[in-house]
Amino acid sequence: MKKILFLLAACFVFVACGMKSKTEGTVLPAEKETAVRPDGVEVLCFHSKQRCATCIAIEKNARAAIDSAFADRLADGTLSFRIIDISKPENEAIAEKYQVTWSSLYIVSHKNGQEKAENMTEFAFSNARKSPGEFKKGLVDKINEMIN
Structure with a gap:
């Protein structure tokens, strides 16, 4: 009975928050709103x-991880x-x-x-609530990877 309730709750979370997005790992052209976007x-x-x-x-754990690990980059504008x-x-x-239609x-x-x-949606939904330490570390690692 507990397994069924857990599965129903998990399904509800995924449906309510969504997980649809199609641009994972793709290279996209620069934003149209800005002619030349600064690197960052x-x-x-x-x-x-x-x-x-x-x-x-x-949102809460992402903000905490970013504020803690990247205060200097937030201040100089190379991270937002x-x-x-x-x-x-x-x-x-x-x-x-x-191509975002739900929380992502x-x-x-x-x-x-x-x-x-x-x-990072699937990773975030899997870890932000139940394993916030793992979520923060994974987010910081991915940001560091993309900065370099």
Whole structure:
């Protein structure tokens, strides 16, 4: 009985928060809004109007990890952390660009006018609530990998 309830709860979380995104590990052209984007890394935390506990944990733990490990890069602008509510009309273009329809976590590297987007959504949903230490370490490691 406990297994069935757990599976139902897990299914609900995945359906409520979503996990659909198609741009994992792809190189994308530079953003149209900016002619030349400076080199650097963005962490994009997408969510919709209604948020589950896991979505909130992803944002909270991502912010904590980034603030702790990358304060200098945040200050000099080579790293940014953006929270994007995809239910707002002004965020429709960026959600469409990354083909995000539900809560998602992306790390985007900007180098020489090109982007490389890493979809960290599955990793985030698997670890942010139950293994926050592992989530923070994995996020920091991936950011470091994309910075270099």
